[in-house]
Amino acid sequence: MNIRELQWSKAEKQAARKAFEAAYRKECAAVTATLKDMRGRACEPRDLWRICDYLTEQRDRTDEKYDYRYSVLPFVLARLLKEGWLAESDLEGLSADKIEIIRFLAGA
Secondary structure, eight states, rough: OOGOOOOHHHHHHHHHHHHHHHHHHHHHHHHHHHHHHHHHOOOOOHHHHHHHHHHHHHHHHHHHHHHOOOOHHHHHHHHHHHSSSSSSGBTTTTTTTHHHHHHHTTTO
């Protein structure tokens, strides 16, 4: 079966959305912590531009990464798993075959 053609039950869609949003919140919290640290150490005008550059880079990365289309969702969840924004336990509610695909894609 083509991964992009997987069928998602209503319960799986809810579980995937929960995991997806938890990872997003977790990553945004990490960005916020880094931002607070950068802001606390800023004392030169160039530090402000570094903060701006950092935020722009993070926005671009998260916009590219957090794509909730079902056709790419296994790839997204695998990336989040691999990067540590998700744990396997966060995938609870997905079918065993989807979890296996995600684990395989993540190299787990």
